Amino acid sequence: MYITISPQKLGGAFSQSAGDFVNYLEKENQGKDLSEKEFFFNQHEDGIKPFQVIKEIDGNTDKLKLKEPKYYSITINPSRYELQHIHSNPEKLKAFVREAMKEYASSFHREINGRPVSIDDIKYFAKIEQERSYKTNDIAIRENKPYAKQIAHLKNELRKVARGEISGNTQKIENEIQKLIREAPYKIRGQMVEPGMKKEGLQSHIHIIVSRKDASNSYSLSPGSKYKASEVKMHGKLVKRGFERDRFFQHSEMAFDKMFKYNRNYVESYSARKLLSKNPKQYFLSLRRLRLNEKKIAFKMIRQAGMQLPALHLPQSKVGFAYKQLKKIIEAGIKASSIGY
Helix, strand or coil: CEEEEEECCCECCECCCCHHHHHHCCHHHCCCCHHHCCCEECCCCCCECHHHHHHHHHCCCCCCCCCCCCEEEEEEECCHHHHHHCCCCHHHHHHHHHHHHHHHHHCECCEECCEECCHHHCCEEEEEECCCECCCCCHHHHHHHHHHHHHHHHHHHHHHHHHCCCCCCHHHHHHHHHHHHHHCCCEECCEECCCCCECCCCCCEEEEEEECECCCCCCECCCCCCCCCEEEEECCEEEEECECHHHHHHHHHHHHHHHHCCCCCHHHCHHHHHHHHHCHHHHHHHHHCCCHHHHHHHHHHHHCCCCCCCCCCCCHHHHHHHHHHHHHHHHHHHHHCCCCC
16 A cells, blocks of 8 residues: 655646646546546545535635645555455445544644544545556656657658658568567557556555645644654643654554455555665565565565566675665555556
């Protein structure tokens, strides 16, 4: 599971309203009948229309400065293994989101009227999406890129031959293009994977738009706070502040496992991904200590990122380089959902 928290984009073409973002989240509903559309939901309601979301978020910005985010975007990307486990059931995904948002509320080191922040203080709206498209940073796109560049060059030659600008054998050029397509490492039904192409398999994920202000429009609740759990003296009183991202990510993961009796592999865990980012050598040492069955599954997930583990017989200097390269591949795979995240 890969969870991200991002502030509202401000400036440029982005307005102070949530309208642009909500309209973007409606992209999968375009061209569908009313009965087929996916609506927003929150902690207690389903079937919430886009205009209601915009009205609620835009109307909950009291005393926020012009350049302060009015809302945050949370994206929850279950792995393909997690989705397979729950059969990508939308109702189960909704139930999980509601549990995860309880963890979101509990991760604020704040008090409202002398009590901890609760889920009823959080104004949010969530939407399930079923599709994902390939982006330029995906492994498939990056590894196809050399082939795509050669194909683009050959197609340009074809156009020049057709216009009479250069001489050439069009059939030979066409054959070269087809040969490159066959050799490209990533294809879907014989077509080379390109940016914007829909990904195959289970791709359900959830977008959440959460107001910066609490439900009463009185208190600012920022998950982007630079402060971790701490206290500061303001007006002669100690005030709690901060948001614990690690807690939110880990407890959301734990909530999924508990709800659906999911047996999480080591490489799927947030703690493992964090270790990979901070100490890749220790990460791989931890992999080697896993029980045989768990290790087999872990290595399978890593291989799906597009690279094997570094060989043990490599010189120490080259092993270090291999660790760094593999770390980049795995992190990119996680973010792009290419190993299921």
